[in-house]
Amino acid sequence: MAHQTHHITHSHSNTHLRWDKTLAPVLTVSSGDEITLDLPDGGGNQFDAHSTSESISTFDVSKADPAVGPVFVKDAQPGDVLKVEFLSLQPAAYGWTAILPGSMNFGLLSDEFHEQRLKIWDLETHAKDGYAVFKEGIHIPIRPFLGVVGIAREEAGEWSTIPPYDTGGNIDCKYIVEGSCLYLSVKVEGALFSCGDGHAAQGDGEVCGTAIETQMKAKMRLSVEKNKPWVKSPHYETSGVKAKVWDSKGEYAVLGIDADLREASRKAIRGMIEWLSGEKGLTREEGYMLASVAGDMKIVEAVDMPHYAVACSMPLNIFVGSIGK
Incomplete structure (x- = not known):
């Protein structure tokens, strides 16, 4: 049987803020099928290219880390492994990084930074050169990846998309870029795959609580693999390809x-x-x-x-x- 390609657009009806095995799938695919998705950024698209630090005052943290899905994968059963191959990741023309104050602040030094800050990044002007400008004299290599990639947990109830779990979720792992594979341990029938939270670049740790957050167009292949009991938490495999300009x-x-x-x-x-x-x-x-x-x-x-x-x-x-x- 020939494999198919499916598309999911970003809309309220196919976006969720919780992992819940009772969520109705927005799409059903066969093992080996490809999916393309229009994904919101990690803030739920609350900032645009013209936002300023003052815009943070209206930011609703309850809308953070939205995931698009879930996708039901035929033949995926508890004990199997869902292999996610990242075929293409295309950021939007802009992104943002923020220091969020008070109870909104996820940063590791949140108790030391009390003033809100928002930086809007131009991700278009130097896209072909592979970088974005932090400020004059500082260029940041663009290495797109998705912060949220996961499948449903076996436990009943609702589980926030903000933390990472053994089933994936907000793992924020910068190494799972285009050309990489992620392996997830299936806990429920159909796996119920979802993803979101596009990042144009991030350091290990994402220490101020945000990366270069951006909307993303993503293309992935979902495949079911059997008899891999060693996959109990997210595993990943990289391609080893690096942009020469960033030696x-x-x-x-x-x-x-x-x-x-x-x-x-x-x-x-x-x-x-x-x-x-x-x-x-x-x-x-x-x-x-x-x-x-x-x-x-x-x-x-x-x-x-x-x-x-x-x-x-x-x-x-x-x-x-x-x-x-």
């Missing part, structure tokens, strides 16, 4: 040391923000956002207790000239 020039990193892993991470981020302010002339808010879209958090040492060592690193290839105001 590494090395990185600058700050270590945070603490007996508490979260506090070690916070120390590393603080140190990186201080370096970006002192060495590169960025404001603290700019440094926080840059660490979220381009910096990587790494556990570099975990055995010499009672302390952990966490690094916050910044690729030096993003600095392309004198940094403007």
Whole structure:
């Protein structure tokens, strides 16, 4: 049987904010079929290309991380694996990064940043060159991926799309780009696949709570695989393809040391923000956002207790000239 391609547009009727195995499928496909989707951004399209920091005052966090679906995959049964192949990921012409204040703030230093900030990114002008401009002298490589990719949980009830689970969800993993595969452990008949939360770029950790959030046109292939009991949580496989223009020039990193892993991470981020302010002339808010879209958090040492060592690193290839105001 020839495999088919199906399309899902973004509408209220096929978008949800919860994982729930009782949700009615918006589409039924066969194993091996391809789907294309028009996906909202992680804020539910509440900002546009002309939004400003003042627009955050009307932002409704209850609409965050919407997922489009679910898609029922024929022959998918509990114990199987759903293989998701990312064939194409196309960001919109603009994106946004925000520091959200108060109870809305998901950032790792949310208790230290109290002023709302919104940056609108131009994702169109330099799209063919593979980057977006943070500010004069700082270019961020565009590596699109989806923050939310998952399937229904076996437990009854409603489960928010904001956290990640063993069945996927808001995993925010920047390595699952075009050409990569994600493997999910099926818990209910049909798997009930959904996705959303397009990112044009993100650092490991997404430390200020947002990446370069953007609407996305995505194309994927969904396939059922049997007899892979080792897949109990999300697994992924990358293609190894890297854009030549972003050959590494090395990185600058700050270590945070603490007996508490979260506090070690916070120390590393603080140190990186201080370096970006002192060495590169960025404001603290700019440094926080840059660490979220381009910096990587790494556990570099975990055995010499009672302390952990966490690094916050910044690729030096993003600095392309004198940094403007």
